[in-house]
Amino acid sequence: MKIVKKISLLRKDLTLLRRKGGRIGFVPTMGYLHEGHLSLVRQAKKDNDIVVVSIFVNPLQFAPNEDFRHYPRDLKRDAKLLKGFCDILFAPSSDELYRKDFCSSVEVKGTDEALCGLSRKGHFTGVSTVVAKLFNIVLADNAYFGRKDAQQAAVIKKMVSDLDFPVKVHVLPIVREKDGLAMSSRNTYLTIEERRQAVVLFQALRSAERMAAGGIRDSAKIRQALEDFIGHTPSARIDYIEIADARTLAPLARIEKDALLLLAVYIGKTRLIDNTLLKVKKLAVTSGY
Amino acid sequence: MKIVKKISLLRKDLTLLRRKGGRIGFVPTMGYLHEGHLSLVRQAKKDNDIVVVSIFVNPLQFAPNEDFRHYPRDLKRDAKLLKGFCDILFAPSSDELYRKDFCSSVEVKGTDEALCGLSRKGHFTGVSTVVAKLFNIVLADNAYFGRKDAQQAAVIKKMVSDLDFPVKVHVLPIVREKDGLAMSSRNTYLTIEERRQAVVLFQALRSAERMAAGGIRDSAKIRQALEDFIGHTPSARIDYIEIADARTLAPLARIEKDALLLLAVYIGKTRLIDNTLLKVKKLAVTSGY
Numbered sequence: 001m002k003i004v005k006k007i008s009l010l011r012k013d014l015t016l017l018r019r020k021g022g023r024i025g026f027v028p029t030m031g032y033l034h035e036g037h038l039s040l041v042r043q044a045k046k047d048n049d050i051v052v053v054s055i056f057v058n059p060l061q062f063a064p065n066e067d068f069r070h071y072p073r074d075l076k077r078d079a080k081l082l083k084g085f086c087d088i089l090f091a092p093s094s095d096e097l098y099r100k101d102f103c104s105s106v107e108v109k110g111t112d113e114a115l116c117g118l119s120r121k122g123h124f125t126g127v128s129t130v131v132a133k134l135f136n137i138v139l140a141d142n143a144y145f146g147r148k149d150a151q152q153a154a155v156i157k158k159m160v161s162d163l164d165f166p167v168k169v170h171v172l173p174i175v176r177e178k179d180g181l182a183m184s185s186r187n188t189y190l191t192i193e194e195r196r197q198a199v200v201l202f203q204a205l206r207s208a209e210r211m212a213a214g215g216i217r218d219s220a221k222i223r224q225a226l227e228d229f230i231g232h233t234p235s236a237r238i239d240y241i242e243i244a245d246a247r248t249l250a251p252l253a254r255i256e257k258d259a260l261l262l263l264a265v266y267i268g269k270t271r272l273i274d275n276t277l278l279k280v281k282k283l284a285v286t287s288g289y
Numbered sequence: 290m291k292i293v294k295k296i297s298l299l300r301k302d303l304t305l306l307r308r309k310g311g312r313i314g315f316v317p318t319m320g321y322l323h324e325g326h327l328s329l330v331r332q333a334k335k336d337n338d339i340v341v342v343s344i345f346v347n348p349l350q351f352a353p354n355e356d357f358r359h360y361p362r363d364l365k366r367d368a369k370l371l372k373g374f375c376d377i378l379f380a381p382s383s384d385e386l387y388r389k390d391f392c393s394s395v396e397v398k399g400t401d402e403a404l405c406g407l408s409r410k411g412h413f414t415g416v417s418t419v420v421a422k423l424f425n426i427v428l429a430d431n432a433y434f435g436r437k438d439a440q441q442a443a444v445i446k447k448m449v450s451d452l453d454f455p456v457k458v459h460v461l462p463i464v465r466e467k468d469g470l471a472m473s474s475r476n477t478y479l480t481i482e483e484r485r486q487a488v489v490l491f492q493a494l495r496s497a498e499r500m501a502a503g504g505i506r507d508s509a510k511i512r513q514a515l516e517d518f519i520g521h522t523p524s525a526r527i528d529y530i531e532i533a534d535a536r537t538l539a540p541l542a543r544i545e546k547d548a549l550l551l552l553a554v555y556i557g558k559t560r561l562i563d564n565t566l567l568k569v570k571k572l573a574v575t576s577g578y
Contacts, residue, residue, distance in 0.1 A: 007453065011455070019310070021308070099450070099451075101537075102451050103397060103398040103399060103447070103451065104395065104396065104397045104398070104417075104447065104448050104451035104452050105395070105396050105398070106393065106394070106395050106396075106421075106452070107393065107394050107395075107396065108392060108393050109392040109393070109394070110392060128393075129452075132395075132452055133451075133452050133453045136452055136453040136454050136455055137453050137455075139428075139455060158392070158393065159393050161388070162388075162391050162392065162393035162422075163393050163395070163418075163421055163422050163425060164296065164422045164425040164426050165425050166300070166425055166426075166428060248390075
């Protein structure tokens with residue numbers, strides 16, 4: 001595995017590989033890799049000739065009050081984890097990606113008005129801007145994202161479709177710890193006691209899945225039940241509970257088709273997100289004839 | 290020359306050509322081609338193996354009160370003019386480029402706060418968004434723009450640099466009519482009398498060049514002289530006269546290095562733009578030693 005820090009050098013390597021007809025798979029990350037990231041990298045390796053993983057803690061997607069400075073970083077550890085799956089690890093500096101007088105942005109409209117966007121104004125424009133840059137640099141055939149960041153995946157898919165980026169976006173399943181907690185680099189912020197309580201997100205999802213499977217169609221009813229349920233966990237504070245269209249993430253008052261349940265919950269000071277598909281059983285239709 | 294209307298078909302053709310190692314030159318236009326456009330196409334033909342010209346009157350870059358509906362269109366005439374220089378003419382419909390629920394944009398900050406942006410709010414975001422899409426579709430090695438639209442060229446160059454689009458942008462000289470009027474598809478809007486008076490833009494530029502060459506460094510003085518000069522033309526109404534840094538287009542109070550003079554003037558109801566480089570003669574420096 002080669003570690004590349006300069007855009008120009010990465011481009012040189014990839015141009016050569018591309019001319020030979022090699023298919024390029026790309027996994028953009030902020031590093032501090034866990035099994036969730038690695039599942040993306042392994043899939044990329046299966047689907048492509050060359051796998052590029054980027055590690056870049058993107059300042060644009062953090063608000064001033066957020067955890068940019070404290071976000072965990074360990075390039076050596078990450079490089080070790082990637083060996084055998086990843087061909088090129090792209091780890092640019094902030095100055096390499098955001099040069100003097102940088103002032104452009106890529107925006108998918110409406111992302112600040114829903115779900116994580118509401119409490120993280122500008123976050124998704126930061127994400128779509130850096131991903132647009134990385135897409136332009138890597139020119140991958142396939143790019144891989146995790147379903148845990150469901151809104152991010154929806155924003156990237158919309159950006160790619162609207163702006164005709166020449167890449168296929170794959171969104172892969174959430175990878176969970178043994179007790180069900182969705183893997184996240186931010187889990188390292190949790191104290192031992194908080195880590196124990198953090199399973200409440202997963203338990204809430206499971207409980208909602210059961211309610212939907214049991215025939216409850218009213219989103220407000222499910223949300224209320226989850227509020228009560230999460231409310232019993234001392235260190236938990238709900239940011240949002242939303243039931244939304246699985247593709248557009250538009251809120252759904254009733255679950256008439258498969259819908260996405262999305263959660264953001266603070267455990268202590270750490271904001272965690274998770275989501276699951278609420279499946280609707282097809283009802284037998286009695287015809288009048 | 291092949292005329293292609295679908296993104297998917299254009300991509301298929303270009304992927305094949307690219308695999309053979311062909312260099313792609315791209316000239317994005319709104320059609321109703323004149324010698325200014327054709328000079329770009331000819332240069333593209335010189336520099337590349339394949340030339341793609343797009344013709345698309347982009348609704349995103351017109352404000353509701355502007356001339357989108359009346360903008361001149363004549364694909365047959367354009368196709369005829371391009372024969373021999375252009376390999377693929379890409380002429381998509383509006384529905385092909387802006388599909389259902391389109392809601393993404395590419396923005397270079399500050400473009401609404403200067404020059405044409407002030408009287409055409411949102412115009413440059415419309416331009417950068419459609420050019421980003423076209424760049425992603427064509428994936429050209431080289432793209433060609435005219436210097437008449439100096440602010441547009443600066444915005445595109447900034448977008449390409451900031452967002453790492455894998456294309457080299459070339460900005461070619463203004464092509465003029467015999468009397469000096471810069472060629473523009475919008476010149477067709479002028480009445481015969483207006484067309485006669487429209488030369489005032491070119492004459493104003495020449496007069497400013499002489500003032501700068503004569504040692505006048507004070508931008509306000511040059512602008513005042515041009516206001517007076519243009520003011521004598523009955524059908525002319527000034528939108529702006531600006532002297533700016535040739536690269537960033539930031540206004541300059543004094544002309545200490547080569548600067549760009551930019552004009553926007555209504556002739557009747559037709560808004561015309563033009564610009565020229567004000568060259569500063571190097572003064573002999575008398576050393577104290």
